[in-house]
Amino acid sequence: DIQMTQSPATLSASVGDRVTITCRASQTISTYLAWYQQKPGKAPKLLIYKASSLESGVPSRFSGSGSGTEFTLTISSLQPDDFAAYYCQQFNTYPYTFGQGTKLEIK
Amino acid sequence: EVKLLESGGGLVQPGGSLRLSCAASGFTFSSYGMSWVRQAPGKGLEWVSIMSGSGGTTYYADSVKGRFIISRDNSKNTLYLQMNSLRAEDTAVYYCAKVRGASSGAIDYWGQGTQVTVSS
Numbered sequence: 001d002i003q004m005t006q007s008p009a010t011l012s013a014s015v016g017d018r019v020t021i022t023c024r025a026s027q028t029i030s031t032y033l034a035w036y037q038q039k040p041g042k043a044p045k046l047l048i049y050k051a052s053s054l055e056s057g058v059p060s061r062f063s064g065s066g067s068g069t070e071f072t073l074t075i076s077s078l079q080p081d082d083f084a085a086y087y088c089q090q091f092n093t094y095p096y097t098f099g100q101g102t103k104l105e106i107k
Numbered sequence: 108e109v110k111l112l113e114s115g116g117g118l119v120q121p122g123g124s125l126r127l128s129c130a131a132s133g134f135t136f137s138s139y140g141m142s143w144v145r146q147a148p149g150k151g152l153e154w155v156s157i158m159s160g161s162g163g164t165t166y167y168a169d170s171v172k173g174r175f176i177i178s179r180d181n182s183k184n185t186l187y188l189q190m191n192s193l194r195a196e197d198t199a200v201y202y203c204a205k206v207r208g209a210s211s212g213a214i215d216y217w218g219q220g221t222q223v224t225v226s227s
Contacts, residue, residue, distance in 0.1 A: 001169065034213035036152075043202055043217035044144075044152065050211060087152050091212025094157070094166040096142075101151040 002026050002090050006099035012107040017078045021102045023071045023088035032092035035064055035073045038101075039084045047086075048073065078104075109133040109216045111203045116221030123193050123225070129186040129203030129218055137161070137181040140206035142214060143188050145199035145223075153199070156188065157206065171197075193225045 003026040013019050023033065031051035036044040046055045048064035051071055061076040075082055083106050088099040115127040129141070143155040156167045156177040165177050176189040186203055203218040 032212065034211075036214075038152075043220060044214075045217075046207070046213055046215050049207060049213035049215075055215065085151075089152075089154070089213070095168045096154040096157070096166075096212055098152040098154060 001095055002029065002093055002097050004088055004090055004097050004099040006086075006088055006102050008102060009100070010103045010105060012105045013078055014107045015078050015080055017107075019075050019078060019104065021073045021086055021088075021104075023066075023073070023099050025069045025071075025090055025092075027093075028068045029090045029092035031067045032090055033064075033066070033071050034089045034091065035062075036087045036089065037082075037084045038087065044087065109205065111205065111216060111218035113201065113203045113218045113221035116201065116223045118224045118226065119193055120227050121194060121225055124189070124191045125193065125223060127188040127190065127201055127203075127221060127223070129188075131184045131186065131203075131205070134205070136179075136184040139208070140212070141179060141186045142204045142206060143177065143186075144202045144204055144214070144217075145197075146202070146220075147196070147199040150199075155201070157212075158186070190223070193223075195225050197223060198225050199223060 005024045033051045035048040038044040052064045110132045112130045142157040158177045174192045178187045200220040204214040205216040207213045207215040
């Protein structure tokens, strides 16, 4: 199975900061990667698909990049609503797998 | 508006069985792959299974292979997950999820989740 490793596990930042979360795959997955945001007690929400394509309705401050084995999710200017958990997911090879998550906290 | 409504969760003893259902609406159900994803208490997301729109193709996570069976009834716009030989480590919120499209396995819609607790 493809292992997805996110870093950092926890990230403390302030409103207005630019933040980057990294996701590494244990083998190449081309651009078959998605990013999700999850708030406590809620279902995840799709932010980015195919590594860099912004899902409809998602603010443009979110962006994704990467291919192969290394990917990043960047939030250009943190808003209060962005403090949540973030997960990457590969859909290149079955079984699909998620990263362990990154918790974005208010500093 | 896409809606996914799970049901069937509950408390079950180790070794027992449970069947989850997911009623879908707001899209052409038979045209999309559907997945189950779970989340244990305080833990991250775990992909469980997927079934193609036609129902002809299925895949499972190693952790549930041989114990769980995914199925769908396109005439009823409903997805199922039959869970057998349940273990304590299967305790989680189970989400029904719609796959974005044929060329993308990303999940664009999620249900609200149903709680499954395996305990004696």
